[in-house]
Amino acid sequence: MTISAKGISVLESAASVCVLTGAGISAESGVPTFRGKEGLWSKFKPEELANFRAFINNPDLVWEWYTYRKNVMKDVKPNPAHLALAEMERIVEDFTLVTQNVDNLHQRGGSRNVYELHGNIERSYCIDCRRPEQNVMLDEQGKAPRCKSCGGLIRPDVVWFGELLPYETFQMGAAAAARCDLFLLIGTSGIVYPAASLPLVARDHGAYVLEVNQEYTDLSSRVSETIVGKAGVIVPEMLASMKNTRKRGTNSE
Ligand SMILES: [Zn+2]
Missing domain, CATH: 3.40.50.1220 (TPP-binding domain)
Structure with missing residues (x-):
């Protein structure tokens, strides 16, 4: 048209x-919309991972998903x-x-x-002191990143379901x-x-x-x-x- x-x-x-x-x-x-039928993350709906309760229950899993998404974005222009x-x-x-x-x-x-x-997937912040962090991912042991100043959990700076x-x-x-x-x-x-x-x-x-x-x-x-x-x-x-x-x-x- x-x-x-x-x-x-x-x-x-x-x-x-x-x-x-x-x-x-x-x-x-x-x-990708991350709602596809194939791939590693197909068994989860985005709303099951992109919410605060899921994050508190299993921050390592939620960070594994965001680390995967960030890696996908590296190849996208x-x-x-x-x-x-x-x-x-x-x-x-x-x-x-x-x-x-x-x-x-x-x-x-x-x-x-x-x-x-x-929000923006490139940014993150500490849920306790709100200190911003850049380029944070899952660490080598598969653990969610922690704040360098207070030890609190760091979350992606995105608006989750219910927020x-x-x-x-x-x-x-x-x-x-x-x-x-x-x-x-x-x-x-x-x-x-x-x-x-x-x-x-x-x-x-x-x-x-x-x-x-x-x-x-x-x-x-x-x-x-x-x-x-x-x-x-x-x-x-x-x-x-x-x-x-x-x-x-x-x-x-
Ligand atoms: Zn902190």
């Missing part, structure tokens, strides 16, 4: 853009959609990127200011959604609230809401336009439309 004439004209003229991305954009890079969004950040005056993904691919693709609703989203991050995203002219909804089914409320906030404040997904979603009937297809193809086309009317060289690196 191609972008409508109306969509192109909004892409060309929007001064304030807010984007929400989800698992679909990462799937195009080959990030940002795709053209990630790269195009990073470039949009450089050419649009007021640009906000909100993501439900924890995989760090936006940052690796060059995005600088990313509002992470579900609240970071309030300030969500509020910043909601404020950006309320003030934008154009809202892009990319690779997310729109069923997980409160993130799914962001495109509706944008719509209710008069923004043009453009959805890019591989199939129609629960939100499709409530957005301005849905483009069914790969984000890796469509988002670069959107960037090209934005560049039509914007000077080159502004905000250059």
Whole structure:
């Protein structure tokens, strides 16, 4: 599918853009959903491991899973959609990127200011003193990592099932959604609230809401336009439309 004439004209003229991305954009890079039928971890559902009680009951097992996921991520690269969004950040005056993904691919693709609703798998912190840690994994004995300053358990800095989203991050995203002219909804089914409320906030404040997904979603009937297809193809086309009317060289690196 191609972008409508109306969509192109909004892409060309929007001064304030807010984007929400989800698992679909990462799937195009080959990030698995960890809900597959095959492999070492197939006997667990993600929600059985990604929750605080599972972590306290068996931190070694939960860290084994996150260590596996981090190792998978080493072989995964940002795709053209990630790269195009990073470039949009450089050419649009007021640009906000909100993501439900924890995989760090936006940052690796060059995005600088990313509002992470579900945290980031690259970061960790101590559950007792909250000291942050980078690049932590299972140790050689298969034990969960411990805090160097207080000995407490270290957990991944991600939002687990049953936990609240970071309030300030969500509020910043909601404020950006309320003030934008154009809202892009990319690779997310729109069923997980409160993130799914962001495109509706944008719509209710008069923004043009453009959805890019591989199939129609629960939100499709409530957005301005849905483009069914790969984000890796469509988002670069959107960037090209934005560049039509914007000077080159502004905000250059
Ligand atoms: Zn500590």
